[in-house]
């Protein structure tokens with residue numbers, strides 16, 4: 155394989171690599187869409203779980219307080235009886251004080267129960283909103299998953315076909331050239347550059363005049379001193395009228 159053929163083969167390889175990159179981007183994008191939706195769903199599931207345990211903790215505190223209040227009401231009855239049975243002012247004052255204290259304790263608990271009920275309502279509303287959001291995302295996922303999966307398998311099929319073409323092209327190149335191309339491509343994203351006017355078209359840096367001269371004289375593969383890509387000379391295209 156002469157140099158001109160190597161250049162042509164490298165051009166084919168670079169073209170296939172550009173196609174592969176487009177396909178890989180598309181695969182990543184579609185997988186990304188699916189995983190973003192799935193991640194949101196998982197996150198919301200966690201949020202709902204937290205909300206539900208918050209609700210049962212609040213509910214438990216509330217019924218504990220209600221039980222306490224009930225017990226205190228019984229004590230209140232008891233204190234009222236004491237007041238009725240009191241034989242002197244001292245006993246009656248003591249029973250009165252006990253009644254007052256118990257009434258205050260009951261009131262405190264009722265206030266707490268009221269606060270907890272409000273909090274429960276808020277948490278419940280939050281959970282309802284989370285569930286609504288989950289439903290929306292599930293529906294979106296349900297609607298898209300089939301399409302995306304179908305499109306992914308199509309793109310992945312194309313990718314496999316292109317990868318086959320690529321390895322056939324790669325096998326034609328001298329191993330050393332292919333290795334160098336791969337090394338540069340792994341660092342720069344692309345491995346091949348061309349020049350028409352003395353600047354590297356990949357990195358836009360001017361080539362040393364000596365190098366440009368050598369590239370123009372005959373088909374030859376060099377490396378751009380700035381970006382290291384394999385570089386060759388492409389004669390200026392004839393201007394094509396596009397009217």
Ligand SMILES: [Zn+2]
Nearest residue numbers: 354357378381
């Ligand atoms: Zn360059």
